[in-house]
Amino acid sequence: MKRKVLSTILAVSMVAAMVVGCGGGGSATTEAPAADAEAPAADASGDAAQAEAPAPVAADKEGGRVAVAMPTQSSERWIKDGGNMKEKLEAMGYEVDLQYAEDDPQAQVSQIENMIAAGADCLVIAAVDSGALTTVEAQAKTAGIPIIAYDRLLMDTDAVSYYASFDNEGVGTAIGEYIKTAKDLDAAKEAGESYTIEFFMGSPDDNNAVLLHKGVMSVLEKYLKDGKLVCKSGRTSFEDTCILRWSQETAQQNCENYLTGFYADEDLDIACTAFDGFAYGVKAALQGAGYTAENWPLVTGQDAELMACKNILDGTQTASIFKDTGLLADKCVTMVEAVMKGAEPEINDTETYNNNVVVVPSYLCTPVAVDKDNLVEVVVDSGYYQAADLGL
Numbered sequence: 001m002k003r004k005v006l007s008t009i010l011a012v013s014m015v016a017a018m019v020v021g022c023g024g025g026g027s028a029t030t031e032a033p034a035a036d037a038e039a040p041a042a043d044a045s046g047d048a049a050q051a052e053a054p055a056p057v058a059a060d061k062e063g064g065r066v067a068v069a070m071p072t073q074s075s076e077r078w079i080k081d082g083g084n085m086k087e088k089l090e091a092m093g094y095e096v097d098l099q100y101a102e103d104d105p106q107a108q109v110s111q112i113e114n115m116i117a118a119g120a121d122c123l124v125i126a127a128v129d130s131g132a133l134t135t136v137e138a139q140a141k142t143a144g145i146p147i148i149a150y151d152r153l154l155m156d157t158d159a160v161s162y163y164a165s166f167d168n169e170g171v172g173t174a175i176g177e178y179i180k181t182a183k184d185l186d187a188a189k190e191a192g193e194s195y196t197i198e199f200f201m202g203s204p205d206d207n208n209a210v211l212l213h214k215g216v217m218s219v220l221e222k223y224l225k226d227g228k229l230v231c232k233s234g235r236t237s238f239e240d241t242c243i244l245r246w247s248q249e250t251a252q253q254n255c256e257n258y259l260t261g262f263y264a265d266e267d268l269d270i271a272c273t274a275f276d277g278f279a280y281g282v283k284a285a286l287q288g289a290g291y292t293a294e295n296w297p298l299v300t301g302q303d304a305e306l307m308a309c310k311n312i313l314d315g316t317q318t319a320s321i322f323k324d325t326g327l328l329a330d331k332c333v334t335m336v337e338a339v340m341k342g343a344e345p346e347i348n349d350t351e352t353y354n355n356n357v358v359v360v361p362s363y364l365c366t367p368v369a370v371d372k373d374n375l376v377e378v379v380v381d382s383g384y385y386q387a388a389d390l391g392l
């Protein structure tokens with residue numbers, strides 16, 4: 001059904017060379033996106049089936065080997081996450097096996113198989129595509145190795161003990177609220193004005209991306225409905241705006257195609273992007289299309305990466321969502337301690353993160369929107385970045 005709808009939309013409204021939706025490649029196509037776009041990660045609501053047996057808890061142990069599987073080094077945030085986890089765990093006396101899968105699901109499966117074979121006592125996993133990991137997660141469970149889901153929920157498994165993340169729907173809500181406030185959409189309603197907007201959403205194999213889109217739409221949908229926001233491509237659904245593996249290149253290409261296909265006579269006012277990497281791709285597309293400070297759109301992002309912060313200061317990105325990866329690592333480390341030593345980790349959510357098999361006990365950190373007005377206070381005064389890192 002979705003495939004049919006998407007194909008129809010493509011046929012009638014997209015320029016021929018447009019790369020759209022969740023396609024990850026750079027080649028031009030008007031075909032429906034890959035099959036995985038048909039079945040985005042499940043929403044974290046609904047009933048969980050009963051797990052067969054509880055996820056393992058390692059015996060009370062001193063030290064031990066913690067394996068940390070991270071998705072990619074292609075974006076700054078994951079490099080920081082991996083570094084933080086390694087440092088904090090080593091400081092507590094654990095041996096750490098940190099590996100990055102460079103966004104290749106099968107490479108991550110092999111890495112985790114090797115981690116199990118090498119005698120890991122606990123696995124911390126930030127999945128590339130959690131759908132690819134269910135078999136290896138079952139192997140870990142059989143071997144008595146507890147698993148903690150890091151930032152991205154591990155779907156369709158009962159082998160996961162805890163989940164450390166941010167309020168992922170809250171990230172989307174913060175992006176939507178930022179746009180609403182910055183453009184004063186309620187005043188626009190009274191003044192009869194409108195703004196053009198395009199969406200660049202996250203990877204369909206990442207539950208966070210589904211929740212983020214839900215949060216964005218919880219704020220912006222009514223303005224799209226009443227015409228104060230106008231999406232000229234017509235692409236507002238998650239299926240139509242998701243970008244496989246969070247690819248910066250695809251975001252750039254989608255933006256180039258939107259600008260060529262729909263914004264020849266009118267400027268794009270808002271690029272609602274779900275990730276700083278997308279904001280960089282959008283920036284390149286805007287520059288290529290001749291946008292200047294005079295007509296630069298409002299551009300959002302996520303992660304408050306160093307480059308994004310510099311772009312916020314020079315005006316080529318408007319806002320981002322700061323997620324303190326140091327705090328996330330702290331929370332995750334308490335979960336490692338809990339499964340290794342039978343301690344009680346701090347949990348603040350036992351309802352939201354249903355992975356289709358179990359509701360995973362979670363600690364959710366709070367995301368914070370940043371723009372040029374509060375950037376220094378949030379990311380420099382807190383010590384997250386040094387002023388000199390930002391050229392200040």
Ligand code: BGC
Binds near residue numbers: 151206274
């Ligand atoms: C994370 C985001 C990140 C994105 C792309 C998501 O799962 O929650 O912080 O921007 O992946 O790496």
